Amino acid sequence: VDMYPSEGGLSAIIRDVSEKKENERKIKEFIERFTLISQASNDAIWDWNLLTEERYWGEGFNTLFEEEISGIRYSHDLWLERIHPEDRELVQNTLSQVIEDPKESFFQVEYRLMRKEKGFFYLIDRGIIKRDEHGKAIRMVGAIQNISSRxxxxxxxxxxxxxxxxxxxxxxxxxxxxxxxxxxxxxxxxxxxxxxxxxxxxxxxxxxxxxxxxxxxxxxxxxxxxxxxxxxxxxxxxxxxxxxISEEKKWVKTNSLVEEVLKFLAKDIQDKQATIHVGNLPDICCHANAMIQVFQNLISNGLKYQLPDHKPEIWIEGQKEPGEWKFSIRDNGIGIEEIYLEKIFVIFQRLHQKDQYSGSGIGLSICKKIVEYHQGKIWVESTPGKGSTFYFTIKQ
Incomplete structure (x- = not known):
C-alpha cells in the first residue's frame, strides 16, 4: 500500500504483490537448496559472469583452499596461483579454447591444486557455458570435485x-x-x-x-x-x-570333431556295446586337434570306468552361453567320491589300481591344460555308483 497527501485528505494505491512475494520465496528456496546441495556434495560450486567478470565461489572453496574465500570475487588469480605449475598452462588453454569456440557448451579438466601447507590434491573441474545469440560466452556455471581418493x-x-x-x-x-x-x-x-x-x-x-x-x-x-x-x-x-599348440584357431563344427573321435573309439564302443548320444553341438573357434584330444579323453573315460558287464551309456551336450561355449559329457559309470573331484585333474593321480582300470592318470590333466589354454575351465559333478558329468567351457 502506497499513501500520499491529496486534496481533502490522503490518497492510497493498493497493489497486489502476491506474485512478487511468491517469486521472492521461490528464489530464496532455490538459493537455500543450492547451498544445501553444495554442502552435501562437498563440491566447490562456481558461477562466472563473463560480461561483468563477477565470480561467485560457493562454500566448498573454503574446504578446497583451506581458508575463507567463498563469496563474490572479480578475479580468479588466487585459483590460478594454487594450480600446480605443471598443470596451469593446460587448464588456461582448455578454458580459453572452450570459451572462444562457439560450438562448445561444456568445460572439463583435471588438475592438481597446491595445498596451503604442503603437497597437493587432484581435482576435476566441470562447467556449462551459456552463450548469447551470436555464440559469445556470457556465463559459466560449474563445480570442482576432489578426486584424490579416486x-x-x-x-x-x-x-x-x-x-x-x-x-x-x-x-x-x-x-x-x-x-x-x-x-x-x-x-x-x-x-x-x-x-x-x-x-x-x-x-x-x-x-x-x-x-x-x-x-x-x-x-x-x-x-x-x-x-x-x-x-x-x-x-x-x-x-x-x-x-x-602350434596350429591356428579356426571355426569348426563340434559335431564333426566328436564324430571323428567316435570313429577312433569305434572298437571300444562295439566291444563294450556302448550307446553314445550326441546332441546338437554349437560350432566353435578353437584349436581343432587339441579339442579332439579333450573329447577323446573324456569319452574314453566314460567307456573305461564302468562296472563289469555293465553297458556304458554316454550323453554329449553343448550350448552357447554369454561369452563362452559350454559342453558336458555324462556317463552311467562308477562315479567319483566327492573328495577326489579336484584331485583327478592333477597329473599322474589315479584313484584305482592298474589291474582294475588301465591308464597312467594323465588324460584329465591334459584336458585341463588344453581347456585352460582356450581360457576356459573344466570340472566334474558325480554320484558314486550312478555316473559322472564332466563340464568344460571354451571362451568365445
Missing amino acids: KAYEESMKILNKELLESNRELEAINKELEQFAFVASHDLQEPIRMISSFLGLIEKKYSPLLDETGKKYIHFAIDGARRMRTVILDLLEFSRAGN
Missing part, C-alpha cells in the same frame, strides 16, 4: 597391474622352462629305457635255460618296470606338448 586408487591399481603383469611373465617363463625340461628329459630318457628293455629281453631269451623261476621272475619284473617307465616318459612328453 586417483590414489587408480595409481594403486596401475602398480598392482604392473606387478601382476611382471608375475605373469615370470610364470610364463618358468612354465616354458618346465615344459622344455619335460620334453628334453622325456625325449633323452627314451633311448636308455629302450636299451634296458632290449638287453633284458635278450638275456631272457639267451639265458632262459640257465635261469631258475626266481631269476625269470626278476627279469620279467625288470622288463615290465622298464615298459611302464617308457609309458610314463611318453605321457610326460604328451603333457609337455599339450601346452605348445
Whole structure:
C-alpha cells in the first residue's frame, strides 16, 4: 500500500504483490537448496559472469583452499596461483579454447591444486557455458570435485597391474622352462629305457635255460618296470606338448570333431556295446586337434570306468552361453567320491589300481591344460555308483 497527501485528505494505491512475494520465496528456496546441495556434495560450486567478470565461489572453496574465500570475487588469480605449475598452462588453454569456440557448451579438466601447507590434491573441474545469440560466452556455471581418493586408487591399481603383469611373465617363463625340461628329459630318457628293455629281453631269451623261476621272475619284473617307465616318459612328453599348440584357431563344427573321435573309439564302443548320444553341438573357434584330444579323453573315460558287464551309456551336450561355449559329457559309470573331484585333474593321480582300470592318470590333466589354454575351465559333478558329468567351457 502506497499513501500520499491529496486534496481533502490522503490518497492510497493498493497493489497486489502476491506474485512478487511468491517469486521472492521461490528464489530464496532455490538459493537455500543450492547451498544445501553444495554442502552435501562437498563440491566447490562456481558461477562466472563473463560480461561483468563477477565470480561467485560457493562454500566448498573454503574446504578446497583451506581458508575463507567463498563469496563474490572479480578475479580468479588466487585459483590460478594454487594450480600446480605443471598443470596451469593446460587448464588456461582448455578454458580459453572452450570459451572462444562457439560450438562448445561444456568445460572439463583435471588438475592438481597446491595445498596451503604442503603437497597437493587432484581435482576435476566441470562447467556449462551459456552463450548469447551470436555464440559469445556470457556465463559459466560449474563445480570442482576432489578426486584424490579416486586417483590414489587408480595409481594403486596401475602398480598392482604392473606387478601382476611382471608375475605373469615370470610364470610364463618358468612354465616354458618346465615344459622344455619335460620334453628334453622325456625325449633323452627314451633311448636308455629302450636299451634296458632290449638287453633284458635278450638275456631272457639267451639265458632262459640257465635261469631258475626266481631269476625269470626278476627279469620279467625288470622288463615290465622298464615298459611302464617308457609309458610314463611318453605321457610326460604328451603333457609337455599339450601346452605348445602350434596350429591356428579356426571355426569348426563340434559335431564333426566328436564324430571323428567316435570313429577312433569305434572298437571300444562295439566291444563294450556302448550307446553314445550326441546332441546338437554349437560350432566353435578353437584349436581343432587339441579339442579332439579333450573329447577323446573324456569319452574314453566314460567307456573305461564302468562296472563289469555293465553297458556304458554316454550323453554329449553343448550350448552357447554369454561369452563362452559350454559342453558336458555324462556317463552311467562308477562315479567319483566327492573328495577326489579336484584331485583327478592333477597329473599322474589315479584313484584305482592298474589291474582294475588301465591308464597312467594323465588324460584329465591334459584336458585341463588344453581347456585352460582356450581360457576356459573344466570340472566334474558325480554320484558314486550312478555316473559322472564332466563340464568344460571354451571362451568365445
